[in-house]
Amino acid sequence: SQQGEEDPQALSIQEGENATMNCSYKTSINNLQWYRQNSGRGLVHLILIRSNEREKHSGRLRVTLDTSKKSSSLLITASRAADTASYFCATALSGAGSYQLTFGKGTKLSVIP
Amino acid sequence: DSGVTQTPKHLITATGQRVTLRCSPRSGDLSVYWYQQSLDQGLQFLIQYYNGEERAKGNILERFSAQQFPDLHSELNLSSLELGDSALYFCASSVNIAGAPYNEQFFGPGTRLTVL
Numbered sequence: 001s002q003q004g005e006e007d008p009q010a011l012s013i014q015e016g017e018n019a020t021m022n023c024s025y026k027t028s029i030n031n032l033q034w035y036r037q038n039s040g041r042g043l044v045h046l047i048l049i050r051s052n053e054r055e056k057h058s059g060r061l062r063v064t065l066d067t068s069k070k071s072s073s074l075l076i077t078a079s080r081a082a083d084t085a086s087y088f089c090a091t092a093l094s095g096a097g098s099y100q101l102t103f104g105k106g107t108k109l110s111v112i113p
Numbered sequence: 114d115s116g117v118t119q120t121p122k123h124l125i126t127a128t129g130q131r132v133t134l135r136c137s138p139r140s141g142d143l144s145v146y147w148y149q150q151s152l153d154q155g156l157q158f159l160i161q162y163y164n165g166e167e168r169a170k171g172n173i174l175e176r177f178s179a180q181q182f183p184d185l186h187s188e189l190n191l192s193s194l195e196l197g198d199s200a201l202y203f204c205a206s207s208v209n210i211a212g213a214p215y216n217e218q219f220f221g222p223g224t225r226l227t228v229l
Contacts, residue, residue, distance in 0.1 A: 033217060033218075035220075040201070040223075040225070041222060041223070042115060042117075042203060042220040042221055042222045042223055043156075043203065043205075043220040044115070044220070045217040045218065045219065045220075048217050088156065092216075100146065100158045100161055100169050100171060101146075101158065101218060102158065103148075103155060103156035103157075103158075104155075105155045106155070106156075
């Protein structure tokens with residue numbers, strides 16, 4: 001079963017607006033990562049936040065992590081048409097040297113020019 | 114470009130057949146991961162290799178197997194293919210330095226498998 005669940009499943013906004021996507025997970029994590037996938041292509045790593053961090057920024061991206069609520073959010077500010085993609089959160093459950101990622105089902109973001 | 118390469122890009126085959134997907138990790142990355150992405154199951158972790166050794170298994174069917182070679186490239190073998198095996202198969206790599214669990218994974222472009 002999926003560890004992460006993104007919300008909403010789909011989001012449509014106008015260019016220039018902010019987009020917020022949420023992710024909830026079930027078990028304790030080592031870190032949480034956000035990835036972007038353009039239609040049918042490979043995933044691109046956006047940002048990684050460790051379990052002892054609460055907020056992280058990278059360019060127009062802002063990620064928050066609340067381990068008490070087992071949730072994270074990804075904010076994209078001043079969205080562009082090129083941000084149109086699916087966004088996935090992935091949780092890393094480390095153990096015995098394995099750092100496999102468990103992905104949610106993703107949020108499909110459409111940015112309308 | 115992530116630096117991870119996968120071949121072939123597309124593969125069309127028939128039920129019951131066997132195929133091999135190939136992945137070359139980024140230079141210096143010791144870990145290779147295989148994922149399957151389908152419409153109904155989403156992105157599922159299949160298996161991880163670290164420096165030639167199997168490290169973790171996820172939702173990988175018994176009909177599927179993988180290996181990582183001394184040059185660190187990896188192959189995923191899918192046999193007795195069924196219609197439901199049609200999916201995008203991704204390979205990812207990461208450094209995984211011992212004691213440093215905070216690793217991002219770099220994904221290849223994927224192999225789209227269609228089983229007819």
